[in-house]
Amino acid sequence: MSTLMLPVRGNYLDEGFSLWSWLSSVDHKRIAILYTISITMFFFVGGVAASLIRLNLVTPTGDFVSAETYNKLFTMHGVIMVWFFLIPSIPSTLGNFLVPLMIGARDMAFPRLNLASWYLYIGGGLFTVGALIAGGVDTGWTFYTPYSTMFSNTHVIAAAAGVFIVGFSSILTGINFIVTIHKMRAPGMTWFRLPLFIWSMYATAIIFVLATPVLAMTLFLLAIERFAGVGVFDPALGGDPLLFQHLFWFYSHPAVYVMILPAMGVASEIITCFARKNVFAYRSMAFAVLAIAVIGFLVWGHHMFVAGTSVYSSIVFSILSFLVAIPSAIKVFNWTATLYKGSIHFEAPMLYLLGFVGLFTVGGMTGLFLASLALDVHLHDTYFVIAHFHYIMVGGSVMAFLGAIHFWWPKITGRMYSDRWARFAAIVVFIGFNLTFFPQFVLGYLGMPRRYHEYPPEFQVLNVLSSAGASVLAVGYLLPLLYLLWSLKYGPRATANPWGATGLEWQTSSPPPVDNFASIPIVTAPPYQYEPPEGPHPNPSAGQKGEGSEGAVGARDGLS
Amino acid sequence: MTEAVVVDRQFDDPLQQRKASDLGMWVFLATEILFLGAMFVAYTASRIHHPEAFAIASRLTNLTLGSINTGVLLTSSLMMALSVRSTKLGLRTASIVFLLATAVLGLAFLGIKFTEYYLDWRDHLVPVIDFAHRGPHAGEIETFFYLYFFMTGVHSIHLFIGIVMVLVLAWMAWRRHYSPDYFTPVELGGLYWHLVDIVWIFLYPLLYLVSRT
Known part of the structure; x- marks a missing residue:
């Protein structure tokens, strides 16, 4: 290793500057950066597809692209954004970086497996990009049969192969997280001293390992059916198209929680830090993420209310879908209670996460509309659904991802960015997002179906509003790319703990050394040690020595 | 000479390393169950849709060879378990012999399985190619x-690995x-082997025995 030749320079970024030193590194922090670069590239590819979709929808007659191209664009947007950006977004980047740091470990339990997961991700990405370059796929990201097996003349098998491969990258990440969180915690880091971000990563990992394999097998069956003309999904072959939908959503609904649970973990970390108050009701927050993960496995049927499933199963799935609202509401109420009488600071990460809470609430509440059997008949496959899940995935997950990148950027890179620009970008994203997607609720309620290349002229005003919002949103997403990259070279050096946050990752240097800590910390207190709101900014080391009241107790004092 | 136990950089001691590896394997086996589970769901749904056809078809499978294979595979699992035990007791020669016996029985299973595939092909029972x-x-x-070849094929790939x-x-x-x-790899290999065996214990009745009355 280079340590023999070079003087010990300390941080992980200085451990070698060649490309190979990155591509062969098993350091979880470097793998996190590999992931960050890769998913950012895919994010902009998926974003370009979205921009072209919105451009086409400016006019009711679909003048910009042909109907076939339009189908390929929304499929490409969906496939890339779901599997190559949203699902790996927070877990594979910040999760990879933070899980060992937050629990006081030197690395993941299986560092080589961790690197292998990135190579699988890239391998899957190459297949999918290859399918797109070769002419695209027009099935929609859901690959519904028998269209995908029998009728589509596009590159379904290559795209499905890409998703199949990238699924194994999720599985490896999930195995690593579960084992690391179980077995690698520092002395004294009990389960209820884990930061809530770790709880959310744990819940996410459970979904990764239990749901992703089902998708893999389903796509495998689909590919064989398309290739060989024999199978179990196509009614012409004696198969059952609903079977595909059951198997697909058994994965894909929990996958939605893969997107939102990490965002919830980020929200818990950032809101408590910038409210200068311990998270309200820590234990209920931890149990709520687990409850969402568990109930999330039992709600897939709500995607098929109008597909001919039995009314009794629909009733059960409807009730179970409503149940998800309970732990979700616990989280929103607890974040609000954390803010109550807090000493709130509006730095950029906090702006993003305050936006997250509001947009997630709108997205979650509109989910209840769709979980209602009768309303779903009206709203199914309309823009209402599009707006609903974009409020969760973009308003929720992407806002939280951006907030998390801003919050941990000093730790990851050792540099500070311009907070003024960052706050500006957060506001631009918030405005652009709402302008893009709120009109879509109205469009859907009025009956505009999703995935249509043209629409009746009376919907044009709302569509133009939405497209205008998309251009604002695009600016909001490009801004961080610019000022964050700028900060890498010109940003002032970050201190170990620029936000005065508690938590083990802030007790090591920025950027952290290769083995994360000079010596493995011994944990003696819960993760959140923020002093009462009327006090001065907490000194994190003093906070650690403090009395260490439970988060819930401290917050309840604040409320009384 | 026995090699000293090497602990990877991220672990504190050999015990932590072993427990992490064990848990990792168990979680991996959970993913395998879900992976193969989707296949079993596809089988179940198809059988519910076509009970008569599945009854006729299952009588066309080769019960004799399938039953012999079940015995072969169960015995291989016994050999694997004995090998893990021998390794833990430090009985190196016994451990190697049992491992080789496991592999030989596994190969015998594949040999019988492919004989069966050949007989199915002769009887024009291979979908798409000659049905x-x-x-x-x-x-x-x-x-x-199709499900028979797919499920036993996926199982055979696992067995080959x-x-x-x-x-x-x-x-x-x-x-x-x-x-x-230090016996972690043998123990983990044993866990994997037993899982592949258990999958067959489900495949055998579903494909060969169901509706044979």
Whole structure:
């Protein structure tokens, strides 16, 4: 290793500057950066597809692209954004970086497996990009049969192969997280001293390992059916198209929680830090993420209310879908209670996460509309659904991802960015997002179906509003790319703990050394040690020595 | 000479390393169950849709060879378990012999399985390539045989990986890599082998025995 030749320079970024030193590194922090670069590239590819979709929808007659191209664009947007950006977004980047740091470990339990997961991700990405370059796929990201097996003349098998491969990258990440969180915690880091971000990563990992394999097998069956003309999904072959939908959503609904649970973990970390108050009701927050993960496995049927499933199963799935609202509401109420009488600071990460809470609430509440059997008949496959899940995935997950990148950027890179620009970008994203997607609720309620290349002229005003919002949103997403990259070279050096946050990752240097800590910390207190709101900014080391009241107790004092 | 136990950089001690590896394997086996579970769901749904066809088709499978294979595979699991035990007790020669016996029985299973595939091909029961069943439910019977080849094929791939793994373990045991202080790879290999075995225990009745009355 280079340590023999070079003087010990300390941080992980200085451990070698060649490309190979990155591509062969098993350091979880470097793998996190590999992931960050890769998913950012895919994010902009998926974003370009979205921009072209919105451009086409400016006019009711679909003048910009042909109907076939339009189908390929929304499929490409969906496939890339779901599997190559949203699902790996927070877990594979910040999760990879933070899980060992937050629990006081030197690395993941299986560092080589961790690197292998990135190579699988890239391998899957190459297949999918290859399918797109070769002419695209027009099935929609859901690959519904028998269209995908029998009728589509596009590159379904290559795209499905890409998703199949990238699924194994999720599985490896999930195995690593579960084992690391179980077995690698520092002395004294009990389960209820884990930061809530770790709880959310744990819940996410459970979904990764239990749901992703089902998708893999389903796509495998689909590919064989398309290739060989024999199978179990196509009614012409004696198969059952609903079977595909059951198997697909058994994965894909929990996958939605893969997107939102990490965002919830980020929200818990950032809101408590910038409210200068311990998270309200820590234990209920931890149990709520687990409850969402568990109930999330039992709600897939709500995607098929109008597909001919039995009314009794629909009733059960409807009730179970409503149940998800309970732990979700616990989280929103607890974040609000954390803010109550807090000493709130509006730095950029906090702006993003305050936006997250509001947009997630709108997205979650509109989910209840769709979980209602009768309303779903009206709203199914309309823009209402599009707006609903974009409020969760973009308003929720992407806002939280951006907030998390801003919050941990000093730790990851050792540099500070311009907070003024960052706050500006957060506001631009918030405005652009709402302008893009709120009109879509109205469009859907009025009956505009999703995935249509043209629409009746009376919907044009709302569509133009939405497209205008998309251009604002695009600016909001490009801004961080610019000022964050700028900060890498010109940003002032970050201190170990620029936000005065508690938590083990802030007790090591920025950027952290290769083995994360000079010596493995011994944990003696819960993760959140923020002093009462009327006090001065907490000194994190003093906070650690403090009395260490439970988060819930401290917050309840604040409320009384 | 027994090699000293090497602990990877991220672990504090050999015990932590072993427990992490064990848990990792168990979680991996959970993913395998879900992976194969989707296949079993596809089988179940098809059978519910076409009970008569599946009854006819399952009588066309080769019960004799299937039953012999079940015995072969169960015995291989016994050998694997004995090998893990021998390794833990430090009985190197016994461990290698049992590992080799496991691999031989695994290969015997594959040999019998491919003989069976050959007989199915001779009887024109291979979907797409050569399927010539006459009579009612021919299409659905083809679906059954598609599932039969798919499920036993996926199982055979797993078994083949297992055989390669067991041979590597035997080689490493011969190179004195394992000792009563360090036997994790053998133990994990055993867990994987038993899972592949258990999958067959479900496949055998579903494909060969169902509706044979």
